[in-house]
Amino acid sequence: MSSIVNAFSNKDACAAALEQVSERQLEMVALVEAWSKINSGSRNLVGLDTMEAEIVKAFEPLGAEVAYIQLPDGEMVNAKGQVETMKNGRCIRIFKRPTANRKVLLTGHTDTVFAVDHPFQAPKYLDDITLNGPGVADMKGGIIVMLNALKAFEETPDAASVGWEVLLSPDEETGSLASGAILAERAKTADIGLTYEPALADGTLAGARKGSGNYTVVVQGKAAHAGREFHVGRNAVVALSQIVGELASLTGGRPELTVNPAVVQGGVAANVVPDMAWCRFNVRLKEPEDAIWFENKVQNIIDKANAVEGYSVMLHGGINRPPKALTPANLLLMEKIKLCGADLGIDVNYVPTGGCCEGNNLAAAGLPNVDTLGVRGGKIHSAEEFALIDSFSERAKLSALILMAFANGLLDDVVKAKAH
Secondary structure (H helix, E strand, O other), X not given: XXXXXXXXXXHHHHHHHHHHHHHOHHHHHHHHHHHHOOOOEOOOHHHHHHHHHHHHHHHHHHOOEEEEEEOOOEEEEOOOOOEEEEOOOEEEEEEEOXXXXXXXXXXXXXXXXXXXXXXXXXXXXXXXXXXXXXXXXXXXXXXXXXXXXXXXXXXXXXXXXXXXXXXXXXXXXXXXXXXXXXXXXXXXXXXXXXXXXXXXXXXXXXXXXXXXXXXXXEEEOEOXXXXXXXXXXXXXXXXXXXXXXHHHOOOOOOOOOEEEEEEEEEOOOOOEEOOEEEEXXXXXXXXHHHHHHHHHHHHHHHXXXXXXXOOEEXXXXXXXXXXXXXXXXXXXXXXXHHHHHHHOOOOOOEXXXXXXXXXXXXXXXXXXXXXXXXXXXXXXXXXXOXXXXXXXXXXXXXXXXXXXXXXXXXOHHHHHHHHO
């Protein structure tokens, strides 16, 4: 029996519950294979509905309440440079004992980055322990880890002292633009947060995270024949090129800030002065105050371009995930989770990352959280995405022990630090 479990008032029941996680290993792997075959790309509302039903069915044995939150429509700039409305799916809330003194928020997402017409649609084994498939790591596998940790926890008398809430969003892969407000609202009701993005293949977890913003800049000029009336035209591609150069030059303007102009489109033919061009770009920033600096610089670039006769420039988008700074409460939580890992023979280490997830949103709302408690895996957002299948029971045990430790007061100092 582990030393942490030995300190619990219901140590035998907790030890038995942890042991039973291993017995569900094959069940977990079979479930992720089945879920991986369901396309639930962020814009595939039918697939997201199918995934939602499967998840709710899987969580039924926990005897929790279920609620749904329809997200508002979003906006995006289409290939014609026009702002259009995009439908979003809905969040799933699964919760139990909401009036308990100790509360934990477990978050994840039902969407993947793979559209209905993407060739990557089904799982396959690369070897005996490596499963390749859409969402096996990011994060259908993570939801299964979460589910089985809660199953183990609910098998113990300690569960009676903890209120837990699972919040699963359908738009994380597009930046949580519509669900961000829901994440912030629910974060304010909890004491700690656990999020189930995948760990690295070696088990390393994410610590501090950069913030991120996605933008589109659209330039409208004036079309003209490139030979007969070249000087009558207003070349939108040339104007956009200058803007892109100025945006790229902002990289390094603040420590570790990067700007990535990523997708560019404009023009119709070589003998036509192009009247429209657009660029999608991303910014990553380390400190919350960097957002103000960046937004001011970008607005100056747009204002200057708009002042040129014959051109109209539109900027769409913004900072959608603030940086995740490590507060004293967050550092304490990370240390407690490291101790839980050591107790199970799992070496838990943390590294800062430029990537973003719902952990950014929770931290911005003041909730200490660790956000890579899912399966060990890698190459996410590509057709080479994989999960290491032995990590399903391993990571479910880790989260179950975290919940048990929380119930037994071992994380109370985290809650006190959060309050200050």
